[in-house]
Amino acid sequence: TQLLEQSPQFLSIQEGENLTVYCNSSSVFSSLQWYRQEPGEGPVLLVTVVTGGEVKKLKRLTFQFGDARKDSSLHITAAQPGDTGLYLCAGVEAGGTSYGKLTFGQGTILTVHP
């Protein structure tokens, strides 16, 4: 069973459309990160959320952490072809002694067509 369920796994949209990616779990996380990865490169951190109910904005990207710290969402407004990539959520389980081990969701492959 996947600890972090990320959906959808694939998303193909037209430039200018909005989209939301979800990350859900039955576990509580002390922090949750969103990454973007290009083919052949390592993941690049977009944001870290730590407080339940927290909302962070990064230009056209809005990240939300659920009140119970079990889920998160990434919303992109007016998507552009440059947003194309693999988006990953990852979290550190609360209360663990795991040296900050990250658990990753399955990833969302986003393709934005011009």
Add this chain to the structure above:
Amino acid sequence: GAVVSQHPSWVICKSGTSVKIECRSLDFQATTMFWYRQFPKQSLMLMATSNEGSKATYEQGVEKDKFLINHASLTLSTLTVTSAHPEDSSFYICSGRGPYEQYFGPGTRLTVT
């Protein structure tokens, strides 16, 4: 942000040979480093957690005798894939645990022929 490098960035080897991948934290000390593997269009799968000066902790299903990890200093961890087979072909990514987050390397593409 902090920088993590990996070497080599890609490697092709013959079946049965061993390959060593290096992961270096360039501007911070990483007491803990993590090794992941990633198949095409899939997420990262944690293989092992490496702590400086001690044995690595492997995730369930990862063969510790096949994937040898050494973390001899605060800035260097190595992953050696022993007796590599074509099914070991993958993208291997390391990360170093910094003071606020994990910093990921650029990855190493391993192809076993």
